Amino acid sequence: MTELSLRGAELDKTRMVRLLQDYGVYAGVVVLFLVNVVVTPNFVSAENFRTQAVQVAPVLIVALGMALAIGSEGVDLSVGSVMALSTSLISLYLGYGPWIAILVAVLGGMLVGLANGSLIAFVGVQPIVATLALMVAGRGLALVLLPQLKDIRDPGMAALGSGGVLGIPYLALIAAALAVAVAFVVRRTTFGRRLLAIGDSRPAAQLAGLPVRRVLIGAYVLSGALAALAGVLATARLTASDPTSLGTLMELSAITAVVVGGTPLSGGRVRIGGTVAGAVLIQLLTATLIKHDLPPSWTQIAQAVVIVAAVYAARERGKR
Amino acid sequence: MSQDHTTPVRTGAVLVADEVTKAFPGALALDRVSFAARAGEVHALIGENGAGKSTLIKVLTGVYAPDAGTLTYGGEPVRFGTPLDAQHAGISTIYQEVNLVPLLSVARNLFLGREPRTRLGLIDFRRMHRETDAALRELGVRVDVTRPLRSLGVGAQQMVALARAVAVDARVVIMDEPTSSLEPREVRTLFGVIRMLRERGIAVVYVSHRLDELYEVCDAVTVLRDGRVVHTGPLAGLDRLRLVSLMLGRDMGEVRSEGATKFSGDHDPGTQPVLSAEELSLRHTLHGVSVRVRPGEVVGLGGLLGSGRSETAKAIAGALAPDSGRVVVAGAPVRTGSTPAAIRAGISLLPEDRKAEGIVPGLSVRENIALAALPALSRFGLVDEARIDAVVDTFVRRLRIKASSPRQRVGELSGGNQQKVLLARWLAMQPKVLLLDEPTRGIDVGAKAEVQGLVDELAADGLGVLLISSDMEELVEGSDRVVVLKDGAVVAELTGADVTEDALLHAIAATGEAAA
């Protein structure tokens, strides 16, 4: 570029639109937060922030994995079922103590991810179809393993679900640590770089000699592991394994968080900060509606509006 | 046709852009550009990449709305809301990249949106196929019109696009580098069609980097540079050097000193081949092709479109799995059909389709350069940013890559700079063999010279280079040796003093007769 002369109001307008697309989700969180500070009783209290943080943690963790799948120009619909599978496994293996049980649950999630990734990378099944298959199969498997809700009485699990350090719940700390870790993976590792390249242009990545299959499988294994971990935390919080309802529609919440956070569905870009903000935005929105006791149908409408807005923004971004 | 007598200069002007301005974030693409396409005139639109040609065409065809200025069509001010509006009004465009529907049949593409109907309102396929066949024959193309478009070669696809433009009774036909993927024979046909269009009183806007073509077919010329019109007028009487200097905005002497291409001529190759591909065969495409390249040697792959040049390169680079044949690099056999194996062995391929297979458009210049070499630039799976910066910095300077910063997205760069980024990506791998498939296609004159100079330099450094180019001049001047392919087999090899355009033409022509 020889000249970078930015002139005219219209140029400013395009810049504004772009800024809004990139940072709109943060603005949304700030606005919703401030609105709540003014209109919601007892909103500004440590206890309330703890509640919101604890509730958002599982969605956020699932969304982190989802962001990786979407960044590879795919999607992972099996996350909700992986959570259910994870909760079943926890219940089945808790006899060995919580650590072993958590390990088994996460391994189970990774196996589902491995199956997803293999179908996509080796067989060439489209991600939406492959992960849909495992979404159905995973839930079925979870119910075969544990046909009905079962209480968890292990004190370790209970502590994980409701305890904390210096007033910050473990769930929030774990979610934050994972967000930082995933951001690090995306930005600083060869895996992350390759993932983005593959998501942006698969043929180019292939010709550049990247291990496309390995990276794709890695992305889905990570997504499965994160979903399983989210299942563990949700189980700990509930102090019960409920494979029937745990994680239902979780894939939609996660996709919403990722897309609202500015990660394009067309792949090649992953915004972890945005994903965190997207999850928080939806949590705040739901909390606001519930706290003000608005009819449940309003919650659904509000979520629909956010999704439409996000898809609209994604469309604008897709135009480049 | 309405005549505007108040502005006699524009008599006969069909499509006029007046003081058109268009800005994008970070760049002013068009700055008060005026342009007029007149009936019965072939008007060349030229300029380096990034000069604003593509943007102007997109404004003329309704893809972009201008930020300021007006469009006049047939004497009336117009505002095309969509490309479809412009198309319906009679403005046809043939883009650099064929923008038809690859999965539909040739005939469906030709009649897209205006399919003939039977009395029952269904598509009249028989009539459609018959008329498509006739229309394509008129342009000298004979293909099965029921096949999906993507199964055709790029050249044939282009002719389908052209046939479509002619068929819709356009008043203005805009061609954006129509010859870049055509064979010489097809180019002749194209020029015939262009002259026919001119006879019919159609205004033709012709965008090309090939100066020979301009002088052969165009009447007038408009030169753009940095989003502004630097010259407009009749082409006759404007000599080549003047034209080039207008485009480049450089001194006359400087252009002359650079010569036609940047290649310096012969190299001093070693004796043992660094690359030998033996008897590569691939169903329908390659029949026992053997190529050897010695260190420091530039071997050209000649032949017409579809002769198997790109396929040979891809088979060597592991992007295509040959049915049989061997690839040996520096004495060690390479597993075929695996890109990573080929890359590890030191083979690098600059693919023909730069945009789809080469660059990763959403990533930055920096990430693109470092992409293939990531393992070497990482420790324990963590990217070593400092080393990447060093490598990127070296190549950006060495290859003179023009980007606002290494963080700029490659998709935003001009074609020439994209190509340099790709070269940098491979040079960072310290390859032994470089396969260049149309390295200068679709990039502007200045960048073309630079790329050619680089290839020369690399060969001088001892790299083996396999060069594929449709530009005969480039092929002949750049190569030490030319292997000529025809229908997937080697038919001739030109060496030493025989490497001339004349000999190459003869080789292609002779075999053509032999094969027929």
Place this chain on the structure above:
Amino acid sequence: MCGRKARTAARLYARLYRTPVPHVRTAARAVIPPRGVAPRGPRTSGDVMKPSAQPRRTTVKTLVASALCASLALAAGCAKSEDDGGGRKSSGKGGDSGQVVASPGAGGQQTCSVEEFGGEKLDLKGATVGFSQSEKEANPFRIAETASIKDEADKRGLKLLTANAQSQFSKQISDVQALIAKGADVLVIAPLNSDGWGPVLRTAKARKIPIVTIDRKINAKACEDYVSFIGSDFVEQGKRAADRMIEATGGKGEIAILLGTPGNNVTTERTKGFKDRIAEKAPKLKVVFEQTGEFAREKGQSVTEQLIQSKPGITGIYAENDEMGLGAVNALKGAGKKPGAVKIVTIDGTRNAVQGIVDGWIDGVIESNPRFGPLAFQTLDAFTKGEKVAQDIVIKDSAYTEKNAEADLGKAY
């Protein structure tokens, strides 16, 4: 020990493939890529993708299967759950399930007899009974319901054929038709839907098979298309929950409702009964919060967490099922509340909720009785003998409070 479990895993795997887990087979089919869809990409790159898209298609099933098998083996192979070895008695069978009695007798109501129905008398002893369950036995209610039917059939020494529609209505229709084809003389149906029973009822009618529907009504003519409906009165349950709530709170304060799944008749009726009774008897008790917990514990917990943040002074919570109530208990525990600080009344009568009363967290549980077996067979027995039976029979729901919870814990399902 692990070896034995691995064998169990193999059996489980086989079962997974036979058991119609919803859509599993459809999914397996969906996994196989449709021809020609495999490699997507820009036009010139088709050939680049070829190598990866070549054979392997046949391996799809194997891949999915082996992945599932592996995870199953992993899961069941050496599983050791928290209370392995100890184990509670499987619910449903326990307790004195014979307590079920129809509250309004045959008198005064519309009745039905064999003559009116147009059937023939038969001796229920030696007859074959077909039972069609609507949903997977994955929640305590369905488990207890099915168990109760089975137990009663055993007790009476009848031949019982069962089918489970796995929440798919089309499957339930074919289930019932299959039961008829297998020679069922009488049918007990727990319908998934109220509508769409026309064809099945015609088939049954043609063979003069009496039908009793349980827990949900079907839209058809009683004593013509079917004999009787036996179910709970959800409005009444709501009213009784309100009574319990009024008693617990002393009739004043602010209370919240955790609604069931929106649009569900159970939700609507339990809400209506509760609110009507509150308005009628305790106008000082204000409903200040109504949000759905979708009958799930997790959702009940989240909503209650939000509730106690924004309305810390809440006096009572009415949960329209036990699960949401248990979620509310979790939320209160998490917020550091003491047992009894917030009065909780729930409906269903599951063992966990009754245990909640014993522990002091829950104040009352209104039972929604799933044990239709004795009543259903009693009705069919009377009907086939030629006696008159009521067309609508409401099952008696008991209630649990701190007075009887500990003693009656065994009765809870």
